Every structure is written in structure tokens, then in C-alpha cells.
Amino acid sequence: MSDLFGELREKFRAQILRLEAGDPPVITLKREGFLEVVKFLKEQGYNHLIDLCGVDYLNFKPEKKEERFEVVYHLYSIERRELIRLKVPIPESDCWQYSLTPFWKTANWFERECYDMFGIKFKGHPDLRRILMPDDWVGYPLRKDYPLELDEEREWKVYKELKERARSS
């Protein structure tokens, strides 16, 4: 693992924000040049993309985060049996990230879900639409400023119509 860190430090000094050894090791990366690092890691044998998800750090108390969002990747090397975690901070004002669909087909749906829940757009994604929520849904449910229960005004249009129809009949 330390060889990998050394190599990463040497090759991608400009892209790496932080390297943390641990279980699993965490690599925090800048968005710019992110794809090159992933390409390098894939060549090193990290061929299984276990998971890709967004995290919203709005008003996160223990630690002051510079950017509101983070996209977290878990990569696994089946040959070397090693797991690593990549993190890419995404600013709220410029909410997009590079898509991993050229490397892994499974990134397609993970990224669609991340977009659906957090509103993070993925550049280079072939088919970025909502996946779990209906197409005409307003807002991004897993953001921290999205309430658990919507008030009646902001309810989903279709649901409102259904309720009205049920009341009138």
C-alpha cells in the first residue's frame, strides 16, 4: 500500500489533496485531473467499483468542510485484495463531477442515483435522468436542507391530484 501512495504522490502531486493511511486508505482528490488518477488506479488492478455515492456536508459540526458535497468511491482490487476509498469535494455553486462510465458500466446507475438524490451532475454520462424518484419530482431528497416530510404546498403534483380526486369522489 505504501508503494502505491509513493507512486501516487510522485505522479499526481497536483491532484491529490490528502492521503490518509488506514482501513481502508482514503485518498482525497481534486476534481480536475480526477479521471487520470482513476485510470492509473484501474491499471494498478483496482478493477471492481464497489460503490459510488454522494454525501452532503451542510452544517457538518465535527469538521469544517470547504465544499458542501463530496462524492465517495470505493474501489477494490480483486487480485490484490485491497480496498481504497476516493473522495472528491464538489462545491455547491458548481455542482458537477466527471463521470466514470467510460471505465465502469456499473457507474451509470450509481451516478444517476447520485444525481437524483443530490443534484450533482456528471459530465460525460450518456443518460443522466432521475432513477428512483419520478421524472417530474422537484428537489433533491437526500440534501440536508430537504425536509423529511414535505408541507402540502410542496407535495408531488401527481400525489396532490390523486388526493383531490379521492376527496371529491
Next chain:
Amino acid sequence: MGLSLVEVNSKQRGASSFDEPFYINMGPQHPSTHGVLRLFLELDGETIINCDPKIGYLHRGVEKLAETLNYNQTIVLSDRLDYIASCANNTAFCLAFEKLFGLQVPRRARILRTIVNEMARISSHLLWLATHALDIGAMTVFLYCFRDREWLLNIFEKICGARLTHSYVRVGGVRQDFTLEIIEDLYKFTEVFPERVLEYETLIDVNRIWLERTKNIAVVSAEEAISLGLTGPVLRGSGVPYDVRKFRPYDAYDEVEFEVPIGKNGDVYDRYRVRMEELRQSNKIIRQCLEKLSETEGEPVLPENAPDLLIPERVREPEPKPHPKKGFIFTGKEVPVVPPGEAFASIESPKGELAVYVVSDGTNKPWRLRIRTPSFVHISALPELAKGHMIADLIAIIGTLDVVLGDSDR
């Protein structure tokens, strides 16, 4: 189009393909889609050109809901993901939380967890075999499988009082110890079960219809399978021996001996063979664990510092002015008992790799709980697998992926 039916028929007769594709919806109420899965199909005759799965009909917002509950309460939510094997979900959640809290699980609890996990695997695989065979047309297997699944569910009922939504695995251990009666029942089960597996195999292994409908259908190469994110028996059917139980052992899996069966061609038939062999291996694991149980007689199954006891019980009191919706509020302080940080745990659930990533901010509720479910990924691979096959084969492909929509929609 202005053509009468006769004209359309005569125009298409003899032509190798239709002039324009037509579109149909399969589901969400189709019995062979195993839940509320809707497939939007683009067809050329009976051949699938394109397939667009639409999910979300069972989306309950488990990840959002979990952010408002404390760690122990989320276990109950996990039951409702893959409701065929809820013990596996419980275990994935608990492993992630234990890593976060830095908890050590007593050995007896680890063995008990392994047993219920393997029981869940057997009952899930039995349900899979039953419905998969039924979809393809073999009715008898369905009845045989349900006979044995019923037996397992009865044992589950004795263990924790529930047949499907167990919530048996808890943060730090398990809810309660096995009684002698349960251990005897399990011994009986493990003795009989290998014969039963043979029985299912004799029912369909040499059946010509079964072979023709499963061989060379939905072939995935090893490389393709990894790129598609396939895990579990589906990946192993393509010849990749990736099994989380072996690669990153959790619970008592490093203490037991078992083999990881793999396939060769990566078709529906190979995946069937892999799952059948897994039934035998699971039975072997349960047997070994039962013998280990006698070594750890009398040990606790929940450590004393389990967070059940640490998180102060909050008192439930009526609000001064009852809210029309709620009526009650929780009072009492939220004491920080959980260190801030993050943890990741993944297990080999019956359907594939189930991973949980949890971020804590130091309060007793998770800041973010991410669940990577195998069914979600497997459905995303469906368009790739289905392309170029007939509609009838699509049923076999959905069956071989073994998806549960509660698992994929969360």
C-alpha cells in the same frame, strides 16, 4: 397507418424483420418480474433491441429515514431491504456500526450470526430456485422448495419470533441465544438437506426444456461482469472466484471451511449450478458452526458496552399542545456516544455484495447511511444481458439475476 390487419400481415410475412420497432411495457404488475419492476422494451418482432428498466416503485427513502433514527433503530429498516434474507442486511448494518464504535463482538455471537446468515442464504436460494423454475415452466420444483423453506422459516420463528423481518442481529452481537430445541432442529435440518438438494437436481438437471432454456442464455464474460459491477453467484458463474466471505472475512467465516463454487461459461445454467453448490456449502457451514457452539457454551451474545445500553433512553412524553400529526415528542438530551468518523463494511449477501457506508457526526444518529445493494446493480446490468434475446428469455434472465425490488429501490 391506414393499413388493414390483413395488409400488415401480408407485408410482414416473409420479411426477416419488421419495418419499425414497437414498444411494450413489461410490468410493473408482471408476475415474472419478481416485484414491481417495470421494463420498457423496444422490440423487433420478439427480439429485444433495447430494454430500459424503470425502478423506484418501492422507494421508501430508507437512506433519508435512517438519518432521523438512532443507530439501533435503523436495524429495523434494514429488514425491509432484501426481505427474503433480512439477517444478511442486519449483519451488514451492524458490521459497519461496530467498526464505527470500535466494538468487539463475542465469539458466540459471531458464530450465531454466521448460522443465521447461512440459513438466510439457503432460504433465499430456495425461493430463487422455486420462482426461477416456475417462471421457466417447472412447477414441481416450486412446491418442493417451499416445503423446505417453510422448515427454515419455522426455525427462524423459534429463534426470534419473526419469519421474514428478523432484526435478530444487533449492534454488538445478537438479540438472544439459541435454545437447545433450535440447535436440535438445525441438526436435523442439516442432516436431511443435502438429500433434498439432490432431489431438486434430479427434478430439473436432465430436463430438456430446462437445459435448452438456460444454456447459452445471457452469457457474460468475466471482464464484462466486473465492469457491470455484478457480484455474488452471478459473478462467480462467470468464473471469477470473488466472495467477500473469503476475501474480507467477517463474523466467523475465517473459522469455517467451505469452497467457493465457480462456473465456466457464465450463462444462466452455470449460475444455477453455482447456486445449487452454494446450498450444499451453506449447509456445511451451518454444520460446522453448530459444533463450535458447544465450545462457547454460556458466553454472552451481546457485550456489556453494546450501544443499546450506552445511548440513554429518551423519555416519551406527550407534547403540551399535541401536534395534529405527531402527538408525542421525544425529550432528553442527545449525548454524544459515537465517535465522529466513517466506516465501511460489506458482506456476501445471498444476492451479491451488500455494502454499507456510514458517516457519523458524533450524535446518536448517522449523518449519512449509504447502502449499496446487489439487486440495484444487477438490474442495471439487465439491458446489457437482454440485448438480442427473445422476450421469453428475458424471464430467465430476470430470474438468474435474482433481484428483489425492495433491495434495489430501498
